[in-house]
Amino acid sequence: MNSPAGFQAAKPVLSIEGLSVSFDGFKAVDNLNLYVDRNEVHVVIGPNGAGKTTLLDLICGKTKATAGSIDFDGRELSKMREYDIVRAGVGRKFQNPSIYENLTVFENLEMSYPKGRKVFGALFFKRSAEVIARVEEVAAEIFLSELLDMQADLLSHGQKQWLEIGMLLMQDPALLMLDEPVAGMSVSERVQTAELLNRISQGRSVLVIEHDMEFVKSIAHRVTVLHQGTVLAEGSMEAVQSNPKVIEVYLGH
Amino acid sequence: MKNAYESLLGGKQGAIGLLVLAVLILVVFPLALDSFRLSMVGKYLTYAFVAVGLVLCWGYGGILSLGQGIFFGLGGYCMAMFLKLEASDPESTKIQSTPGIPDFMDWNQITELPMMWQPFHSFSFTLLAVLAVPTLLALVIGIAMFKRRVGDVYFSIVTQAIAAILTILIIGQQGLTGGVNGITDLRTLNGWDIRDDSSKLILYFVNAALLIGCVLLGRFVLTSKLGRLLMAMRDKEERVRFSGYDVASFKIFVFCLAAAFSAIGGAMFALQVGFMSPSFVGIVPSIEMVIFAAVGGRMSLLGAVYGTLLVSFGKTYFSESFPELWLYLMGGLFIVVVMYFPNGLAGLWESHGRKWLSRFALGNKVFGQSVVKARVMSPVKVATPQPSRELETTP
Numbered sequence: 221m222n223s224p225a226g227f228q229a230a231k232p233v234l235s236i237e238g239l240s241v242s243f244d245g246f247k248a249v250d251n252l253n254l255y256v257d258r259n260e261v262h263v264v265i266g267p268n269g270a271g272k273t274t275l276l277d278l279i280c281g282k283t284k285a286t287a288g289s290i291d292f293d294g295r296e297l298s299k300m301r302e303y304d305i306v307r308a309g310v311g312r313k314f315q316n317p318s319i320y321e322n323l324t325v326f327e328n329l330e331m332s333y334p335k336g337r338k339v340f341g342a343l344f345f346k347r348s349a350e351v352i353a354r355v356e357e358v359a360a361e362i363f364l365s366e367l368l369d370m371q372a373d374l375l376s377h378g379q380k381q382w383l384e385i386g387m388l389l390m391q392d393p394a395l396l397m398l399d400e401p402v403a404g405m406s407v408s409e410r411v412q413t414a415e416l417l418n419r420i421s422q423g424r425s426v427l428v429i430e431h432d433m434e435f436v437k438s439i440a441h442r443v444t445v446l447h448q449g450t451v452l453a454e455g456s457m458e459a460v461q462s463n464p465k466v467i468e469v470y471l472g473h
Numbered sequence: 474m475k476n477a478y479e480s481l482l483g484g485k486q487g488a489i490g491l492l493v494l495a496v497l498i499l500v501v502f503p504l505a506l507d508s509f510r511l512s513m514v515g516k517y518l519t520y521a522f523v524a525v526g527l528v529l530c531w532g533y534g535g536i537l538s539l540g541q542g543i544f545f546g547l548g549g550y551c552m553a554m555f556l557k558l559e560a561s562d563p564e565s566t567k568i569q570s571t572p573g574i575p576d577f578m579d580w581n582q583i584t585e586l587p588m589m590w591q592p593f594h595s596f597s598f599t600l601l602a603v604l605a606v607p608t609l610l611a612l613v614i615g616i617a618m619f620k621r622r623v624g625d626v627y628f629s630i631v632t633q634a635i636a637a638i639l640t641i642l643i644i645g646q647q648g649l650t651g652g653v654n655g656i657t658d659l660r661t662l663n664g665w666d667i668r669d670d671s672s673k674l675i676l677y678f679v680n681a682a683l684l685i686g687c688v689l690l691g692r693f694v695l696t697s698k699l700g701r702l703l704m705a706m707r708d709k710e711e712r713v714r715f716s717g718y719d720v721a722s723f724k725i726f727v728f729c730l731a732a733a734f735s736a737i738g739g740a741m742f743a744l745q746v747g748f749m750s751p752s753f754v755g756i757v758p759s760i761e762m763v764i765f766a767a768v769g770g771r772m773s774l775l776g777a778v779y780g781t782l783l784v785s786f787g788k789t790y791f792s793e794s795f796p797e798l799w800l801y802l803m804g805g806l807f808i809v810v811v812m813y814f815p816n817g818l819a820g821l822w823e824s825h826g827r828k829w830l831s832r833f834a835l836g837n838k839v840f841g842q843s844v845v846k847a848r849v850m851s852p853v854k855v856a857t858p859q860p861s862r863e864l865e866t867t868p
Contacts, residue, residue: 282711303714306717311715312715314711314712318709318712320705320712321708322704323705327701330701331705331716334717338719339722339726342699342723345698387712
């Protein structure tokens with residue numbers, strides 16, 4: 221039934237197997253297996269200290285794994301440098317909006333344009349029509365078209381979150397990782413962000429960490445519950461929510 | 474053409490600022506000062522190279538090097554070695570027990586020119602060495618530190634330690650370096666006497682032109698994407714790293730550039746002042762150079778030049794009148810500037826001077842023309858705008 225090509229397409233874009241990391245004997249992530257499919261919005265939930273942010277740190281190379289493998293599209297990420305991981309197509313948004321506050325919205329987006337990433341490339345980088353078009357395109361996606369010339373520290377908290385997502389979109393990553401993208405957002409901003417995620421997950425995979433269950437429901441194709449560094453349950457939001465183990469450690473509280 | 478105007482001169486404001494500085498050091502000083510004072514200014518301007526480099530690497534790159542004297546010194550020593558060899562021809566050193574080698578080697582019972590000195594017979598090698606030796610050292614330090622993510626205060630301490638080590642090394646290797654006295658009694662450059670007034674004037678202009686060249690190069694770097702990346706790295710290093718940049722390579726670049734600028738200053742120092750000694754290499758001069766940049770404004774290339782001139786003048790004046798007080802004054806000045814005027818004179822100019830000037834200009838419409846002149850005459854107030862609108866920061 222499955223042709224080889226079909227099998228290829230069904231292969232997960234990210235396969236994490238047996239991943240462990242310990243800090244001074246404390247196992248923050250313990251023998252974890254996780255798969256992210258193509259075009260999937262995969263949400264990771266779990267109580268505080270479950271190892272969610274550490275998981276993203278491991279994938280993007282900020283933390284080095286003690287054991288296990290992280291296979292991204294046939295490349296082993298756990299041995300690569302941070303910037304090589306980004307160049308391979310993994311974008312990561314941090315928990316607190318991490319933008320360049322002294323630069324304008326335009327410049328923030330331009331910084332992430334995947335040209336002129338080496339010293340001399342950056343020195344002779346030209347703001348071509350192509351760059352401007354790309355920045356404007358992304359700005360429209362993240363609802364910031366009108367604010368391109370504004371200095372980024374004047375944006376609202378929610379707009380800063382969008383800007384950081386926009387900076388990742390500039391790189392057109394195959395895998396987008398978002399750490400609490402709606403933290404500190406108003407209700408209407410949350411709705412807009414859910415729309416945004418549904419839109420940008422076309423043609424790429426998105427791995428999200430989130431606490432807001434309403435928001436998770438509105439975006440998740442699949443949910444993984446982490447507990448004490450390991451996978452407690454996985455499946456659709458409904459299946460996970462009715463899982464007694466999950467209720468006990470997390471949703472019940 | 475327009476691009477060059479924007480990136481080198483920083484638009485209209487930047488061009489005016491640069492013009493004011495150029496007029497001041499190329500026209501006003503040479504006309505207004507006697508040759509003694511002018512050669513003093515020439516000496517101060519060699520320190521300004523270091524301060525301009527510090528604006529790039531400290532102000533924008535966030536890398537506080539407390540060892541820029543290393544590079545100033547190495548540049549100076551390379552130049553001094555060439556000049557010393559020229560001054561030590563067998564004819565003028567015939568009273569030595571080994572004629573044809575520098576006098577201090579003879580005093581140290583060295584009978585043959587050391588290997589290290591041999592290539593400095595060549596002027597083109599010397600010019601290359603002036604730039605390459607300090608830059609390569611900066612490259613090695615940069616790779617060792619930044620690739621391992623050593624930053625902030627640890628980096629500052631390491632640079633300070635290297636400055637101390639280099640001083641000890643130079644003083645210890647008396648036969649090779651002239652020890653604590655340094656390399657003195659430099660006379661000619663390719664047969665051209667560098668000690669008389671007319672050649673000093675020429676060297677002054679060469680020095681001033683090179684300084685303006687360095688400011689322009691600095692502007693070019695800061696207005697490029699690399700300049701914005703430096704600022705971005707200073708504020709959110711992780712974000713830059715996880716946007717696909719090798720953060721260390723940018724830090725190494727700007728540190729090397731600052732080192733190369735300092736080295737040019739050092740070489741011009743040796744040429745103009747006629748000697749080079751370890752007292753320009755160590756911790757104290759390195760920190761003084763940081764104070765120059767801080768007072769002038771660490772975010773302003775031109776401000777750094779004014780800061781250097783002003784603090785150096787102050788040092789000369791006060792250390793003549795109150796020699797014991799000067800160090801305390803300098804320390805106090807640094808603390809006051811860092812605490813209350815983090816953007817130095819340039820920041821004050823941006824927030825107050827410009828407003829004052831426009832009020833002055835409006836009140837004296839008839840004398841509108843004299844505004845530019847008034848700015849020329851009061852260098853203290855003329856700290857110039859930052860390279861471009863986009864790069865402005867809110868204090």
